[in-house]
Amino acid sequence: MKYGRIYNFSAGPAIMPEPVLEEIAAEVMNYHGSGMSVMEMSHRSAVFQRIRDDAENDLRKLMNIPDNYRVLFIQGGGTLQFAMVPINLMRNGAACYIESGAWSQKALAEAKRYGNVIVSASSADRNFTYVPDCAALDIPANADYVYICENETIHGTTYYHLPETCGKPLVSDQSSMFLSRPCDVSKYGLIFAGVQKNVGPAGMAVVIVRDELIRDDLDPKVPVYLRYRTHADNDSMYNTPNCWSLYCCGKVFRYLLELGGLEEMRRRNERKAAILYDFLDRSEFFRATADKADRSLMNVRFVTPSPEQDAEFVAASKAAGFENLKGHKSAGGLRASIFNAMPREGVEALVAFLDKYEKAHK
Numbered sequence: 001m002k003y004g005r006i007y008n009f010s011a012g013p014a015i016m017p018e019p020v021l022e023e024i025a026a027e028v029m030n031y032h033g034s035g036m037s038v039m040e041m042s043h044r045s046a047v048f049q050r051i052r053d054d055a056e057n058d059l060r061k062l063m064n065i066p067d068n069y070r071v072l073f074i075q076g077g078g079t080l081q082f083a084m085v086p087i088n089l090m091r092n093g094a095a096c097y098i099e100s101g102a103w104s105q106k107a108l109a110e111a112k113r114y115g116n117v118i119v120s121a122s123s124a125d126r127n128f129t130y131v132p133d134c135a136a137l138d139i140p141a142n143a144d145y146v147y148i149c150e151n152e153t154i155h156g157t158t159y160y161h162l163p164e165t166c167g168k169p170l171v172s173d174q175s176s177m178f179l180s181r182p183c184d185v186s187k188y189g190l191i192f193a194g195v196q197k198n199v200g201p202a203g204m205a206v207v208i209v210r211d212e213l214i215r216d217d218l219d220p221k222v223p224v225y226l227r228y229r230t231h232a233d234n235d236s237m238y239n240t241p242n243c244w245s246l247y248c249c250g251k252v253f254r255y256l257l258e259l260g261g262l263e264e265m266r267r268r269n270e271r272k273a274a275i276l277y278d279f280l281d282r283s284e285f286f287r288a289t290a291d292k293a294d295r296s297l298m299n300v301r302f303v304t305p306s307p308e309q310d311a312e313f314v315a316a317s318k319a320a321g322f323e324n325l326k327g328h329k330s331a332g333g334l335r336a337s338i339f340n341a342m343p344r345e346g347v348e349a350l351v352a353f354l355d356k357y358e359k360a361h362k
């Protein structure tokens with residue numbers, strides 16, 4: 001690999017596309033003849049306004065976002081959205097949450113501060129190794145929305161079928177799968193994603209929200225920054241935005257369009273994930289933990305026969321130049337995050353290493 005870079009399997013902040021990093025490096029001293037870098041530029045300048053507008057327009061093209069949805073860029077990452085969603089969307093003070101892993105648990109714990117949280121389905125009984133069946137949820141009439149974490153980064157599962165929400169708006173945390181495959185935005189009320197998993201530098205979330213869900217009648221005590229209306233009415237520049245992240249994310253949006261868009265990303269991601277899962281399914285030493293039908297294309301969780309051997313493997317993988325293969329501390333085991341920017345060669349190199357390791361240790 002160029003520049004002494006290594007295959008980085010981090011779950012976030014995570015790998016970014018090399019051509020994008022090269023472009024950013026080339027522009028860091030003088031952005032398009034402005035005489036300054038984007039880090040030093042007024043967010044009220046025409047140059048920056050163009051960067052922001054291009055980013056939104058390219059994202060709209062990539063995801064084919066209908067006109068009745070607003071695209072917001074908000075600081076505070078995915079975590080702030082755990083609070084902004086109930087603060088802005090709860091009218092009756094109730095919402096249904098699907099508990100499918102650590103990130104949906106965090107979201108529902110935060111929502112409980114603001115109202116009545118109904119856990120409509122859960123996969124806690126088998127340690128979040130699958131996505132609960134959401135075909136016939138019992139959704140009370142007063143529920144304001146149905147919430148899912150569409151890709152559980154820590155447990156390595158993803159939804160291949162969206163829940164039946166009985167007409168309630170579907171809210172989805174897409175942080176670790178954003179732009180990894182085509183998405184029919186019209187099926188959702190709100191989508192959000194912290195960008196540092198599959199897009200760009202940390203410190204920002206993209207929120208895509210249907211117009212009619214943006215309210216003006218919130219409790220007067222709700223801070224101005226925590227109202228979707230504030231961001232929607234000000235091009236996400238009510239205050240200084242995360243200019244750097246917005247700029248880098250815009251570059252990634254453009255890059256994905258040039259590669260052929262989200263159909264092409266799905267094709268690449270399915271192929272990469274299949275290389276790794278096929279190996280794990282054949283292996284007599286390593287084992288993928290998620291049910292086959294619900295396996296994430298982005299976060300591949302797996303284990304060796306014991307926690308001690310997991311730890312030995314992590315040390316050996318580091319020594320061999322593979323970073324961040326240790327599973328999240330709350331789930332243990334191993335995890336390879338193979339986001340959009342991970343090249344197929346990176347996954348092939350990992351499989352070759354796993355194979356060699358198995359032969360030496362089984």
Ligand SMILES: *Cc1c(COP(=O)(O)O)cnc(C)c1O
Nearest residue numbers: 077078079103153173175176194
């Ligand atoms: C990482 C992650 C978050 C939290 O993101 P922050 O930007 O660190 O707040 C939320 N949801 C999912 C699914 C994640 O993977």
